[in-house]
Amino acid sequence: MMLAKKNNSKKRIQVNIDKDLVDNAEEILDKLGLNTTTALTMFYKKIVATDGIPFDLQLTKEQKANANLEDALKAVPQQNIKNNKEAEKVLFDDEN
Structure with a gap:
């Protein structure tokens, strides 16, 4: 993950993710009325609020x-x- 500062209040995040995964996720986000930036912001806020990853990391x-x-x-x-x-x-x- 590469982080680059945009300005003092925002930070640009650049990641490489499998295209099919991104397309599938964006289709779901669109149905939920969300864009990628909003979804990632929500994810980051939940990380801060829970002081960790906000879901179980377990093998099926x-x-x-x-x-x-x-x-x-x-x-x-x-x-x-x-x-x-x-x-x-x-x-x-x-x-x-």
């Missing part, structure tokens, strides 16, 4: 499950299988 159940799966997969030994015979040995050999 799906994100938690994906993270757990990724962690579990990291623990699985990886083998380089070159042909069907090697694949059958890995899959069906009781010693693996």
Whole structure:
């Protein structure tokens, strides 16, 4: 995030955000009768009023499950299988 002073009472904020995300958010804001500047001002005021981020920052159940799966997969030994015979040995050999 890049902050540049405009004057003593205002500060210009410049950020790079995914275009699709911005378009979707602006469509919702428009339906609410808000523009981006007003919405961000409201967000900043809420940060100050609550002395923190004004919403929970938590993973969804799906994100938690994906993270757990990724962690579990990291623990699985990886083998380089070159042909069907090697694949059958890995899959069906009781010693693996």
